[in-house]
Amino acid sequence: MGATAQGKGSGGGARLLANKERILALWEERLRQEVSAAAGESHALLIDTLPVLLRQLAEAVSSQHPRRTATEGSTIAEEHGSERVRVTHFRLNDLITEYMLLREVLFAVLEESEPLSAAERNTLNASLDQAIAEACTGYVLVNEGLREQVFATLTHDLRGPLSAAKVNAGLILRQPSGEQVPRWAARVADSIDRADRLVQNLLDAMHMRMGGRPALSLEACDLVDAVRQGVENQQAEHGERFVLVAPEPVWGCFAPELLRRAVENLVSNAVKYGASSRPITITVRQGHGRAFILVHNHGSYIPAAQQARLFQAFQRLPGAEAGGKRGWGLGLAQVRGAAEAHGGSISVDSLPERGTTFTIDIPKDAPPLKDI
The missing domain is CATH 3.30.565.10 (Histidine kinase-like ATPase, C-terminal domain)
Structure with a gap:
């Protein structure tokens, strides 16, 4: 769990707060360079919950605050992981990479002028390890939820047009020479088109979530x-x-x-x-x-x-x-x-x-x- 409140230092937390914006800027620059999914995202989406996490890291290394690790009593890291699924194209390894980059930038900035104490280093490392684990948990839970949503909604939404096509095809089979055959046939074609649009949209969306683009037939x-x-x-x-x-x-x-x-x-x-x-x-x-x-x-x-x-x-x-x-x-x-x-x-x-x-x-x- 990291150092106890009595064993924590006090200087690292103040330095962290004083350099918070610089840490975020350096981290964002590294992230855009090393994670392709981050290159085209807006500043606001990339930063996400990290300003709050840095504040809680400063609290964790402060002897005056009861927080023992940055995520103790907080869901901030899990929310960060879940948002990476919902609003970016980050893969799970991209999520882990961004935290590793944050660790590197954080220690480089905080130890420019003087080294952190052993207790501060232990607390920061324990906090970041825990944040990675919780962020990955949030990512996986939302990702699994999306798969379930895709399955349930696809099953429900496909049933409508396919059922309509089946009904009208049945009418044609029963009355192949009937006056309504052209209208029934048009309904079959329309229902199949609706089902095709749904499937194509799903395939395109899943392809884009993996960082690709729809194939062009120019x-x-x-x-x-x-x-x-x-x-x-x-x-x-x-x-x-x-x-x-x-x-x-x-x-x-x-x-x-x-x-x-x-x-x-x-x-x-x-x-x-x-x-x-x-x-x-x-x-x-x-x-x-x-x-x-x-x-x-x-x-x-x-x-x-x-x-x-x-x-x-x-x-x-x-x-x-x-x-x-x-x-x-x-x-x-x-x-x-x-x-x-x-x-x-x-x-x-x-x-x-x-x-x-x-x-x-x-x-x-x-x-x-x-x-x-």
Whole structure:
């Protein structure tokens, strides 16, 4: 458990607090260099709970504080591990590496001017060992929970379209010459498409969680055609709610199937959360060698504080969960993957007065990134 309160020194804790920001900065620099999953993450997501952990480390080495190790009486390390699963692409070994880097930076900074006492070193090492163990526990528990969630939701959500396809196929078998056969056949095709979208979104999300990007099957094509097909597929399911604005063809080298599914996910999201009495507008335009797909809906807006979570797989906003909207946070993750695979990005603009607009912004010529 480390040194007792009576045996702990007092200088190390003060030095730690005085150098906390420097320790975090050096640690973040090392982390971005040595852990590939950290390179593209924001400062806020990387820092996470570590400022609190450093404060508790300072308490643990102080003879005036009853805390014997940094995580005694605290769940801070376990929360850190669980958040690495939920909001980053960190693997378990990346999580361990970040704590090892923290240990190296911590001792290097604290012993620049004078060595720590044996009791302080013991307490810091015991604290960090315990933090690693608890963070790994949090990581594994959440990871196992995600797998269970995937299995349960996949089973539930696939059952609907597959059951509908089975029923309509049965009707065709019983009345192969009936007047309703074309309508029943269309329902079968639509149900299979819904099941396929679900499976493809899941595969893309799991691939991205492992640090990859969706595979690109590039071809010279008109982006408007891919968008139109995605909108028409949604019209078959949701009716004539959509307005496509595309004043001219947008020719380029794209993966049309991947972008079609991205459009379907954005449009489906707009149907789910937008005002049912207002149209959903899909705009395709180009400029400066780039192509843009904008999907706008009126109605509920997304607070700025929640926007960073939107494109993480298996993440749903509190309002969606509280409102009883079904889903499991895969659609927007697929959209982000499709945009980034083309060398572009996805952004959101949401205000109560103007509604919500998602924008896919990609270069018109994607081949330089096809092997990434």
